[in-house]
Amino acid sequence: MHTGLTVGEFSRVTHLSIKTLRHYHEVGLLAPADVDRGTGHRYYSLEQVPTAQVILRLRDLDMPVADVKAVLAAPDVSTRNELISAHLARLEDRLVQAQSAVESLRELLARPDDALSVEYRTVREQPAIGIREVVDRRDVVSWWQGALGELHGFVTAQRLRRTGPIGGLFASELYQDERGEAMVFVPVDADAHLVGRIDSLLVPGAELAIAVHRGSLNSIDLTFGDLGVYAARHEIGVDGPLREYYLRSPLDGSDEDDLVTEVGWPIFRSNG
Secondary structure, X not given: OOOOEEHHHHHHHHOOOHHHHHHHHHOOOOOOOEEOXXXXXXXXXXXXXXXXXXXXXXXHOOOOHHHHHHHHOOOOHHHHHHHHHHHHHHHHHHHHHHHHHHHHHHHHHHOOOOOOXXXXXXXXXXXXXXEEEEEEHHHHHHHHHHHHHHHHHHHHHOOOOEOOOOEEEEOOHHHHOOEEEEEEEEEEOOOOOOOOOOEEEEEOOEEEEEEEEEOOHHHHHHHHHHHHHHHHHOOOEOOOXXXXXXXXXXXXXXXXXXXXXXXXXXXXXXOO
16 A cells, blocks of 8 residues: 555645656656555555655746755755856846847837938057957957956056057958957957967958947847948948957946947948
């Protein structure tokens, strides 16, 4: 004779469906206390109810099964809390990303159709120091933040004088193939004692269509999109890296809403 709760009774007590309990048994997350060898019926003990309730809450927080197993197997409270805290931190990061995406979508829906103002500019070759690497598209923002801060610290430490705004060049392959060359540069008026990944560069000249992006860089793709459409509509776009100039950047202590970035699209201009 079996004691404890049948799978149906345990399901009602814990609010875990029979299908879910079967799955948790198969993956080794919550095994029945006893299984009848003749009938295959599963029975759960009353002591398993709190465990099932913990599992329910962790899974409601989208914790992967493997991580739930680690929490249940934690040797002490401290280790268990560390695992849960790490997952909560990941959820908070996802929430921030979701909020950013919502704000970006609202901004997109609220944008006027005639918001773009474009100027043409000839940019000459320019000596600079910078950081240039091939990066994955998904990593470009974190790479950019690190490179920007590194260059700013280097220029400040060596007391170099900037001869123009900090800028960035981003190869077409970065967007087309999700991996390509990115460069962040600072024009300076003197030779520097180079260290680490900072190098001397000659920023190439170009003919550019320029538009100004104001506010968070999370939505800078909208300005580039408008600029690309403008170049295509006027049949002046050419291949080449996209360019940014950070007129008011996070390094200036500006809030995101106060950032000012010039974005440049390579174009063809006749001399006529």
